[in-house]
Amino acid sequence: MNRDGLFLLLVSIAILIIVTWLNSTWLSYSGFQLTQKDKKIDYYLSDFTLLNTQANGEMRYFITAKNLIHQQSTASSEIYQPLLQARDSDGTFLTLKSNKAEQIDGGDIRLLGEVSIIKKTTSENEFFELTTRDLVYNPMEKTLSSKAEVQLKTPQGKLKGIGFSSKLDEQELRIHSNVQIQFDPPK
16 A cells, blocks of 8 residues: 555656646747737727827827727837827917827827828918828927828918928928929909
């Protein structure tokens, strides 16, 4: 009986070692682990509104969108159907629209695909609509830029070109190349 008990003890220890080894192998199997390249969703927002302010409480930008997905591993956000408002130097709002936007680590906001920027004031003769693709908005420096074709419509006419940059504090728009202007006579 003493031999049977010793044999049973050794078999139990062997089974325990094999099960522990299999368990640790199973848990460390790379197919079940997420790598740094894999996307890990940190948080997800649906039908949200976000107000970004400066330290003194002044608004940097205001955004509403259908969805926001934040990736933990890259510290980036994907924003779907964003409507972004930024304040111009004269106090009026610019409204930026696109189907998708990306923001990496709280920095530049890249509006992807067809982008429109609309500025309206209280007067009917003071508005513009700018359309382009793949626009970059830097909320810290208050700049807008794109390398794509751009079209600006105002009550006075149309302006087309390729690539632009603008600093909202200066109310200045620079078209980089192939500039074409069409003036509409006043009615």
